[in-house]
Amino acid sequence: MALNMKKAVRSRWMLMAGIGSMLLGASACTPEAALAPETPEELKQPLAAPIGQTIWLKACLNGKFVSADANLGATAPLVADRAAAAGWELFQIVDAGNGTIALRVSETGKYVSADTNLGGQLVADRTAIGDWERFTWVDFGNGTIGLLAKSTGKYVSTDTNRGANAPLYADRATAGCWESFSFGTSGGGTGGWKQIWSDEFDGTSVNTSNWSYITNIHVNNEQQQYTSSPNNVQVSNGTLKLIARREWNNGYPFTSGRLESIGKREFRHGAIEARLKMPVGPGLWPAFWLLGNDINQPGVGWPACGELDIMENVGYGDWVSGALHGPGYSGNTPINGRFYPSSPVSDWHTYRTEYSPTDIKWFIDGQLVKTTLKSEVTRYGNWVYDKPMFIILNLAVGGDYPAGVNGASQPYHGVPQSTADLIGRTPQVFEVDWVRAYQWQ
DSSP, rough: OOOOSSSSSOOOOOOOOOOOOOOOOOOOOOOTOOOOOOOOOHOOOOGOOTTTTTEEEEEEOOOOEEEEOOOOOOOOOOOOEESSSSSGOOOOEEETTTEEEEEEEETTTTEEEEEGGGTTTEEEEEEEEOGGGGGEEEEEEEOEEEEEEETOOOOEOGGGOOOOOOOEEEEESSGGGGGGGGETTTTTOOOOOEEEEEEEESSOOTTTTEEEEEEOOOOOOOOEOOOOOTEEEEEEEEOOOOOEEEEEEETTEEEOOOEEEETEESSSEEEEEEEEEEEOOOTTEEEEEEEEEETTTTOOHHHHOOEEEEEOOOOOOEEEEEEETTSSSSOOOOOOOEESSSSTTOOEEEEEEEEEEEEEEEEEEEEEEEEHHHHHTTTTTTOOOOOOOEEEEEEESSSSHHHHHHHOOOTTTBBBBHHHHHHHHOOEEEEEEEEEHHHHH
8 A cells, every 4th residue: 555645653663673594404414425216207306496495505515605705796696605595596496397496685585506508517597487587496305405307307506626716607417516505595494483472352452562553544545533432443353454334534535434543553573464355346445564664764655665455455355465665666666466366356365465675475275375575675775674564454445556547536536436325334354363473483
């Protein structure tokens, strides 16, 4: 939900601990110590690859990270000589089909290639996935993995006989320590995702240690007045209900509810998810989203604070959307996507985002539906998602986004007559079963 004004709510902020990094295993082996692979076909274990995750790779031989540093040349040859993992050393694992994966460099968005014209040398300068860019992820079963290039049918090797920081090649028929890598998920720790907070809405009222009622926001030409009335915000029978009603208030033809966790529950890097059920009717605009907690600081405001829309719906039963808004990519942002749940949005679904220093992911019911790399954002403007962010739940009625989709200008901006009549007959409810926050520990 694009926001074009500052909020009046300010309070102290709680900074949650950031994410560490996760080592999934290392091998104490020598170049001569074979890992006893069987045949390449028997070794294929595509399910072992962390599809959609951003990882680093560490060479068995020297314990150094694999890098695609573009400063080494236009092709960004892969080397294994880095003591730490940052942008050049982070790779998104992409499903390349038929049990293969591709490696996408977080810093550039380019794919790693084992180009046979270069003798199988690994370079990171490709914009699309072909056979040169496909690899089989081979789990050696001892905490290390190998990469088998489709282009050569050979393993990627870090043979130091080529030099201390020589480029990697996919040219080995068998696998030993030179061909083995440990890996870890960027932003990961050794324990996995750990829940650090939740609101299960099991009581009979809004928990004001978690949420503030917001009633002074009028943005995006929306047609509702937010209130703190139980007619618009209720907690009962285990769920939060934000209710839109057709009634005039403060010059607006509808009333509804909005809650924010600013100054109360704020999270830096991690995962935020909610189980939601939404009303259907063009112009209804339920949203579940995050804003940077520095929005009210002098000289910041929106969009410099950063906005992460986990889920928005403008009244259609078969799709929702997600987006990022920041400096240089706000409003009609190029960083967006439509997602299609497995059943209507009027059914319960779980909507989730995972945000780290390198990427942002969207999930519906546990299925990854979109990944945006930091490099995709910074081509438009600054990356502003490394700060604590707070949660917003609201049900808007009408406004610029719904109007841009449904084209309605009458009887209200973004609200066709059918939806105005629907709300008039039966107040429309955006229902929230729970909201939970996690960090990787």
